[in-house]
Amino acid sequence: MLRHKMYNSLSHLHTFLSCLQSSNVVKLLTHLKLLARRQLKMSLLHLAAYWWHPMLNGQIAWAETHRLTTLKLNSHILQESIAKQINESPDAGWEAAINPRFSNYTVQQFKRLLGVKPTPRKELRSTPAVSHPKALKLPKDFDARTAWSQCSTIGRILDQGHCGSCWAFGAVESLSDRFCIHFEVNVSLSVNDLLACCGFLCGSGCDGGYPLYAWRYLAHHGVVTEECDPYFDQIGCSHPGCEPAYRTPKCVKKCVNGNQLWKKSKHYSVNAYRVNSDPHDIMAEVYKNGPVEVAFTVYEDFAHYKSGVYKHVTGEELGGHAVKLIGWGTTDDGDDYWLLANQWNREWGDDGYFKIRRGTNECGIEDDVTAGLPSTKNLAREVTDMDADAAASF
Missing domain, CATH: 3.90.70.10 (Cysteine proteinases)
Incomplete structure (x- = not known):
C-alpha cells in the first residue's frame, strides 16, 4: 500500500517535471494540487527548478503586470x-x-x-x-x-x-x-x-x-x-x-x-x-x-x-x-x-x-x-x- 502511494506520488512528480519542461501552466498547477494533497514535500532542488524556469516566471510576471495595468486604467484620472x-x-x-x-x-x-x-x-x-x-x-x-x-x-x-x-x-x-x-x-x-x-x-x-x-x-x-x-x-x-x-x-x-x-x-x-x-x-x-x-x-x-x-x-x-x-x-x-x-x-x-x-x-x-x-x-x-x-x- 505504501509502495503504491509512493509510486503515485513519484508518478505525479514525473508529470509535474514534464509540465515544467513543456511550459504547460494549466497541467502544472493541476499536478501541484495533487502533490499537495499527498503532502509530498517539494525538495529545495524542485523549488529551485520552479523559480528558475524562465517561461513560468515570465508568465507570472506578465499576469501581475497586466493586473496592475488594468487596475490603473480603471482608476479615476482625477486624484x-x-x-x-x-x-x-x-x-x-x-x-x-x-x-x-x-x-x-x-x-x-x-x-x-x-x-x-x-x-x-x-x-x-x-x-x-x-x-x-x-x-x-x-x-x-x-x-x-x-x-x-x-x-x-x-x-x-x-x-x-x-x-x-x-x-x-x-x-x-x-x-x-x-x-x-x-x-x-x-x-x-x-x-x-x-x-x-x-x-x-x-x-x-x-x-x-x-x-x-x-x-x-x-x-x-x-x-x-x-x-x-x-x-x-x-x-x-x-x-x-x-x-x-x-x-x-x-x-x-x-x-x-x-x-x-x-x-x-x-x-x-x-x-x-x-x-x-x-x-x-x-x-x-x-x-x-x-x-x-x-x-x-x-x-x-x-x-x-x-x-x-x-x-x-x-x-x-x-x-x-x-x-x-x-x-x-x-x-x-x-x-x-x-x-x-x-x-x-x-x-x-x-x-x-x-x-x-x-x-x-x-x-x-x-x-x-x-x-x-x-x-x-x-x-x-x-x-x-x-x-x-x-x-x-x-
Missing part, C-alpha cells in the same frame, strides 16, 4: 493626491483642481482623447521646417484674440467629445483663424469633414491621427464649412464619462443643408509645413500668419490643470495631444509661457485655455509645430456669388 501635491509644491507654478470635465473619467477613458500619433522620423526629415529672421522684432506679450479681434473663431473653445480627434481640431481651427486673418473671411471650417474623410491618409479617425498629414489633406482636398458638415457630437462631454467611446463618423460628402454643394463649400490650405522648434520662429509664425497647431506629451497631472503656467510635476505619461497655440507672454514672476486653446470645453482649465512653459520645450511642446497658409481657391467664386445675391435683392 485628490495629485492636486494636493501640486498645490502644496512651491515650485509647481500652477494650480490644480478636480475639473468637472473629467469628474467621472477613468485613466483609460482619458487616454482615448489623446489622439496624436508621432510623426514618422522620415517625414520629419523630408519636410522642411520654416524659420523666420532673427531681426524680426516681436512683442513681449501677444494674444491672437486681441490682435485680430474681428476674427470670432480665434476665441472659440470647442469640445472634441469622447473622440481622439484633437489632431483634426488643431489643424482645422488654426486654418479657420488664418482665413479671417489673411482674407477677412469669418468662416468656421468642418472638423468633421477632416475627421471622417481623411481616412488612413491622416491616421485612424477617432483613434488618432497625424497633424502634419492633416495639413497635407487640407492642402490637397480641403474641408467644407461647419455649416455644411457639423461635428458629429453636438452634446460634448457635459454628460458623465461620455461613454461609450465614439466611433469615427462616416464620410458622407453631402451638406446637411440640401441647398449647399459639397465641393462649392470646400476651403483649402496652400501648403503644409513644419515650424522650426526655436521659440523665436514659433512666435514669429504666429505673429505674422496666425495660430498654429502644436502637439505635446500629456501626463496625468495635466488633467488637473486649472490656472498658472503648467509644467509636468507628477504622474505617468499617457499619450500625445494636439491644440491651437494663440500667443505667449511672461508672468510677473518672470516665467515665460505659451498661451493655448484646448478643445475640452470651458469647464476644463482656465475657461478652456492653458499656459505652458516657453523656451524649455516642456513636454515636447516646441518639437511638433505645424501650419499652412489659407488658399484663395473657391474664395473668388464665393465672393462672386455673394455679389450676385446682393444684386438680385435690388
Whole structure:
C-alpha cells in the first residue's frame, strides 16, 4: 500500500517535471494540487527548478503586470493626491483642481482623447521646417484674440467629445483663424469633414491621427464649412464619462443643408509645413500668419490643470495631444509661457485655455509645430456669388 502511494506520488512528480519542461501552466498547477494533497514535500532542488524556469516566471510576471495595468486604467484620472501635491509644491507654478470635465473619467477613458500619433522620423526629415529672421522684432506679450479681434473663431473653445480627434481640431481651427486673418473671411471650417474623410491618409479617425498629414489633406482636398458638415457630437462631454467611446463618423460628402454643394463649400490650405522648434520662429509664425497647431506629451497631472503656467510635476505619461497655440507672454514672476486653446470645453482649465512653459520645450511642446497658409481657391467664386445675391435683392 505504501509502495503504491509512493509510486503515485513519484508518478505525479514525473508529470509535474514534464509540465515544467513543456511550459504547460494549466497541467502544472493541476499536478501541484495533487502533490499537495499527498503532502509530498517539494525538495529545495524542485523549488529551485520552479523559480528558475524562465517561461513560468515570465508568465507570472506578465499576469501581475497586466493586473496592475488594468487596475490603473480603471482608476479615476482625477486624484485628490495629485492636486494636493501640486498645490502644496512651491515650485509647481500652477494650480490644480478636480475639473468637472473629467469628474467621472477613468485613466483609460482619458487616454482615448489623446489622439496624436508621432510623426514618422522620415517625414520629419523630408519636410522642411520654416524659420523666420532673427531681426524680426516681436512683442513681449501677444494674444491672437486681441490682435485680430474681428476674427470670432480665434476665441472659440470647442469640445472634441469622447473622440481622439484633437489632431483634426488643431489643424482645422488654426486654418479657420488664418482665413479671417489673411482674407477677412469669418468662416468656421468642418472638423468633421477632416475627421471622417481623411481616412488612413491622416491616421485612424477617432483613434488618432497625424497633424502634419492633416495639413497635407487640407492642402490637397480641403474641408467644407461647419455649416455644411457639423461635428458629429453636438452634446460634448457635459454628460458623465461620455461613454461609450465614439466611433469615427462616416464620410458622407453631402451638406446637411440640401441647398449647399459639397465641393462649392470646400476651403483649402496652400501648403503644409513644419515650424522650426526655436521659440523665436514659433512666435514669429504666429505673429505674422496666425495660430498654429502644436502637439505635446500629456501626463496625468495635466488633467488637473486649472490656472498658472503648467509644467509636468507628477504622474505617468499617457499619450500625445494636439491644440491651437494663440500667443505667449511672461508672468510677473518672470516665467515665460505659451498661451493655448484646448478643445475640452470651458469647464476644463482656465475657461478652456492653458499656459505652458516657453523656451524649455516642456513636454515636447516646441518639437511638433505645424501650419499652412489659407488658399484663395473657391474664395473668388464665393465672393462672386455673394455679389450676385446682393444684386438680385435690388
